[in-house]
Amino acid sequence: MSTPNSDSPAAQAAKKVFSRLDLDGHHLPPSPAPSSPHNGRRYALATELVYTETKDQYGASSIPIYQSATFKQSSSNGGSEYDYTRSGNPTRTHLERHLAKIMNANRCLTVSSGMGALDVITRLLKPGDEVITGDDLYGGTNRLLTYLKNNQGVIVHHVDTTNVDSVRNIITPKTAMVLLETPTNPLIKICDIPTIARITHEANEKAVVVVDNTMLSPMLFNPLDVGADIVYESGTKYLSGHHDIMAGVIAVNDTELGDKLYFTINATGCGLSPNDSFLLMRGVKTLAIRMEKQQANAQRIAEFLESHGFKVRYPGLKSHPQYDLHWSMARGAGAVLSFETGDVALSERIVEAARLWGISVSFGCVNSLISMPCRMSHASIDAKTRAERQMPEDIIRLCVGIEDADDLIDDLSRALVQAGAVTLTIDGFHANTAEGAAAAAAAGSEATETTTTAAPSA
Numbered sequence: 205m206s207t208p209n210s211d212s213p214a215a216q217a218a219k220k221v222f223s224r225l226d227l228d229g230h231h232l233p234p235s236p237a238p239s240s241p242h243n244g245r246r247y248a249l250a251t252e253l254v255y256t257e258t259k260d261q262y263g264a265s266s267i268p269i270y271q272s273a274t275f276k277q278s279s280s281n282g283g284s285e286y287d288y289t290r291s292g293n294p295t296r297t298h299l300e301r302h303l304a305k306i307m308n309a310n311r312c313l314t315v316s317s318g319m320g321a322l323d324v325i326t327r328l329l330k331p332g333d334e335v336i337t338g339d340d341l342y343g344g345t346n347r348l349l350t351y352l353k354n355n356q357g358v359i360v361h362h363v364d365t366t367n368v369d370s371v372r373n374i375i376t377p378k379t380a381m382v383l384l385e386t387p388t389n390p391l392i393k394i395c396d397i398p399t400i401a402r403i404t405h406e407a408n409e410k411a412v413v414v415v416d417n418t419m420l421s422p423m424l425f426n427p428l429d430v431g432a433d434i435v436y437e438s439g440t441k442y443l444s445g446h447h448d449i450m451a452g453v454i455a456v457n458d459t460e461l462g463d464k465l466y467f468t469i470n471a472t473g474c475g476l477s478p479n480d481s482f483l484l485m486r487g488v489k490t491l492a493i494r495m496e497k498q499q500a501n502a503q504r505i506a507e508f509l510e511s512h513g514f515k516v517r518y519p520g521l522k523s524h525p526q527y528d529l530h531w532s533m534a535r536g537a538g539a540v541l542s543f544e545t546g547d548v549a550l551s552e553r554i555v556e557a558a559r560l561w562g563i564s565v566s567f568g569c570v571n572s573l574i575s576m577p578c579r580m581s582h583a584s585i586d587a588k589t590r591a592e593r594q595m596p597e598d599i600i601r602l603c604v605g606i607e608d609a610d611d612l613i614d615d616l617s618r619a620l621v622q623a624g625a626v627t628l629t630i631d632g633f634h635a636n637t638a639e640g641a642a643a644a645a646a647a648g649s650e651a652t653e654t655t656t657t658a659a660p661s662a
């Protein structure tokens with residue numbers, strides 16, 4: 205659907221028709237022109253997440269669901285704002301404008317899932333193009349890139365993107381895309397986005413730096429501000445927050461790039477449905493308060509596990525090897541952490557002994573979740589590749605929700621004891637790891653009679 209010239213008769217007609225639904229007090233073309241830097245953001249993010257003016261004919265205070273596939277046109281020459289929901293829908297447009305503001309973007313597009321977003325983005329690639337990406341990636345991302353490599357003639361290099369030199373050493377003028385996650389899922393490794401963006405653009409000014417911001421959300425990080433060209437997120441996670449929809453979000457500042465991505469969405473028909481647009485709009489309003497609680501809980505749980513001798517991966521812990529790098533870019537540590545037990549069967553017993561923590565893939569939901577990534581979210585990466593990429597099979601991922609932190613810690617403690625992951629001592633318990641034993645020795649603790657090093661059934 206093309207955007208009519210603002211002075212043309214068609215545009216005048218469109219204004220008339222559209223005055224019945226004047227969302228945000230603006231006319232909303234499917235290809236919105238950038239208004240001002242950061243799309244007119246004026247307040248703190250927590251306020252902007254909630255603040256949105258929806259002026260419709262009945263004064264509805266939240267965006268109505270325009271559950272219509274088609275829209276009547278003022279004439280056969282076009283002239284109406286919308287014609288067909290695949291091409292554009294008022295509920296979706298309202299959401300996209302809101303998200304563009306939150307993501308410091310000039311344009312935001314929403315599609316049916318996070319993987320749908322990556323599919324749209326990777327359609328910018330041609331056979332022979334080179335992609336540089338990480339060696340610790342979400343399993344579905346790895347699967348799509350493998351498909352492109354095997355079937356579309358795209359050359360994919362997996363390197364340790366947490367080491368800037370690994371990228372610098374492989375980048376060439378043929379590099380068309382650099383695709384990064386930070387923190388990575390599930391090893392919680394950090395990538396230096398500003399430096400990688402700079403060296404990518406130095407090597408090829410047309411290359412696009414794509415950042416998957418699902419783990420942090422715009423609440424904690426805006427990759428577009430530090431040199432990324434495209435940011436995408438699984439809206440299934442923090443943005444919606446309740447695990448009741450699938451959604452994908454793409455944000456850009458470059459108008460031409462935005463138009464190309466919109467073209468693919470319209471051409472392939474993966475735009476977010478009106479109903480899911482409504483639910484995502486509703487979810488995003490509580491992002492700040494959810495994230496605040498989730499990461500406060502995550503910090504307590506990470507400290508709890510570490511203090512008992514587990515090897516914990518979480519950027520909120522000073523022991524994280526890239527703690528300084530993470531905090532030089534992000535405003536928070538997020539609410540996903542992982543830890544190792546040294547034994548796959550033991551990890552399985554812990555996961556299965558948990559009650560409050562649901563055994564489930566995904567993260568960013570109000571409920572706390574526990575999982576074994578190698579068997580669940582990352583099972584699509586074969587065992588050999590997982591081993592080559594040093595992904596520990598025993599790794600447990602915790603995705604922390606908004607419950608009471610003491611309840612979460614109590615339930616986890618019980619699961620650790622029941623699974624035989626800890627040794628009970630006079631002063632509490634210590635993980636059955638080298639670190640746990642060292643901590644116990646340092647504290648002068650001795651095991652009590654109730655030592656639970658055996659493997660009780662779950």
Ligand SMILES: Cc1ncc(COP(=O)(O)O)c(C=O)c1O
Binds near residue numbers: 344438439450
């Ligand atoms: C980091 C990351 N990116 C992208 C995705 C894909 O999102 P979706 O499940 O909404 O397709 C996921 C999870 O599925 C993820 O964990």
Ligand SMILES: N[C@@H](CCSC[C@H](N)C(=O)O)C(=O)O
Binds near residue numbers: 389566567582584
């Ligand atoms: N069976 C799904 C697994 C989805 S994993 C969801 C999420 N990204 C996570 O990390 O937990 C698939 O094969 O894609």
